[in-house]
Amino acid sequence: MDDYTDEIKFVVVVWQLCLKCYIVFYIQMLASASDPHLGGRDIDLMLAEHFSINFHSRYRIDPRSNPRAFLRLTAEVEKLKKQMSANSTTLPMNIECFMDDKDVHGDMRRYGNVQFVNYVFHLTGQLIGKVQLHTHIHVSLYGK
Numbered sequence: 001m002d003d004y005t006d007e008i009k010f011v012v013v014v015w016q017l018c019l020k021c022y023i024v025f026y027i028q029m030l031a032s033a034s035d036p037h038l039g040g041r042d043i044d045l046m047l048a049e050h051f052s053i054n055f056h057s058r059y060r061i062d063p064r065s066n067p068r069a070f071l072r073l074t075a076e077v078e079k080l081k082k083q084m085s086a087n088s089t090t091l092p093m094n095i096e097c098f099m100d101d102k103d104v105h106g107d108m109r110r111y112g113n114v115q116f117v118n119y120v121f122h123l124t125g126q127l128i129g130k131v132q133l134h135t136h137i138h139v140s141l142y143g144k
Contacts, residue, residue, distance in 0.1 A: 031134035038123045040081075046116050047077040051093070051106050061099045069099045084110045 051073060052063045063069040072095060080093050093106045 030137070031131045033127045033130035033134075035123050035127055038120065038127070043116060043120065044074055044078050044081060046119065047081060047108075048074045050116075051077060054106055055098075055104050059102055059104055061102060061104075063099060066099055072098065080108060084108065 048063075048070065052070070056062050061069075063073050076093055076095055080091060083091050088110050090107050090109045093108070094103070096103045098104045
């Protein structure tokens, strides 16, 4: 592999981090790292936890104590997350007859809650660090 001068190194991130070396008709896996707590479902659970705390303080109900209510909340949060990927405005979330025949309301902006995104970036940075340890190659983010 040292004979080739036109090698390109880059990082592929799809909930699993892999550093591959691509050469014309030649692919070699240099290292890989994965995290079972990095994915769309975990982001949904973080958002559901956020709304659970919000509903507990506003409506005096705890969705975490009722499995059916928490399942409904995670389904609504998943829908909200999909809408947030397309819209940057404040999006409402309404659930009728949620618990104890109470209707609940919440809203969220795409850019309003940065702590969820920071958590995902933190986990991704840890994966990049693991790959760097195995390959001794410096991986720069965003071309820096």
